[in-house]
Amino acid sequence: MASPVLETHGLVKTYGHAESEFQALKGITTQIWNAESVAVVGKSGSGKSTLMHLLALLDAPTQGSIVLSGQMTSQLGAREFSQLRNETFGFVFQQFFLNPQQTVLENVTLPLKIAGVSKAERNRRGMETLEQLDMAEKAKNKATTLSGGQKQRACIARALINDPTVIFADEPTGNLDTATGEIVEDILFDLHARRMITLIVVTHDEDLAAKCQRRLIMQDGQILREERGVTP
Template identity: 75%
Template sequence: MSAPVLETENLVKVYGRGESRFDALKGLTFEIHQGESVAIVGKSGSGKSTLMHLLALLDAPTAGVVALEGQPVNKLKPKQVSKLRNETFGFVFQQFFLNPNQTVLENVTLPLKIAGVGTAERNRRGMAALEQLEMADKAKNKATNLSGGQKQRVCIARALINNPSVLFADEPTGNLDTNTGEIVEDILFGLHRDHGITLVVVTHDEDLAAKCQRRLIMQDGLIVREETGSSLPAEASHQEDAQ
């Protein structure tokens, strides 16, 4: 098995104090390996989104350790954490988080602008990402004029702009109709399959979770069970049986 890209040890997250105290995560220890597809599954309030925010270095734990490629992140300075996050992770969110008044290309290249990449190189890489998602013809459109499926494709292009090794997808099909959602799922799992990107999906959608190689089932701030094995297309299953 490949080396862990993300590890946690006794990960705890607490909000508030006294009577208002809420234990969102209650001591989680697990690994996510390079090239895996992992679903973090649970109902609202189970702690799955909190866990994703800690894994993605968007928030800090109350106690415990998050390690990226064997390096504990809590030993790094805030600027180092921001740089590491920008270079290593891509994010796809249910709410899109696009600037409606900017063009599609400007939205896609924002991570490169933050990283200090020059305009010409930003635009070159941005167009390459949009072409990969079949959205190059929308590059000059304002983000506000796109359909939900197009917005999510732009989000995925933005997530890929820094060639991340880990892609986080938080309810990536939550705001999409069934057909559009399936297209977005195919794109995400295609990236995982064809480019070896580690895919971490946060969802309460059991059908989406079933497509991942491993599922971490959460309840009340704990991982209550783990499931392995992905749902392969029938053709792929038959091919494996024949080998």
């Protein structure tokens, strides 16, 4: 945990223009350490998803900077930028739907396709990852035929396929029943512990937040305070 994997300096995000302008982030300076688990918590509208999108390089800040593994991200070209994002991050976002027309295997291996990996190698790694999540028998199913928990596991498989350094999860258990939610949580924390993957989770679930090593409590576009330690 010695070096930060992500650092932000005075991150500001403003949406809209003129009278409709809204500052969703009001200058966030923080670090995410390598291999740690961090929960981002706070009321609805406090800026959690906005912060997550900026950290994940899915959106650009209005002001301020993001440093990824020591590299100033604003200095990267567009191709370098998307390549770095594809290689470094895995996403488990509720709004990142699976493509219903494609099979589970096709959905899960999409990041490899983007990276230009051959089909044979994609399928080999896809099946390996689906097996880890106990989803191998669903590989040929269309994504629409899966249950909620299976969909979420397919999303996790897709997030893992590139062997990411950081997994971003926005309400990973929000749509799931308690039992299925716990299975998904266990998978995420197991990956964090065994593969030293940095886990950044946005959640309203206090139990899930308590399992993280650190919590960033957000209010009105700012980090109000931080809490450390896992609550047993």
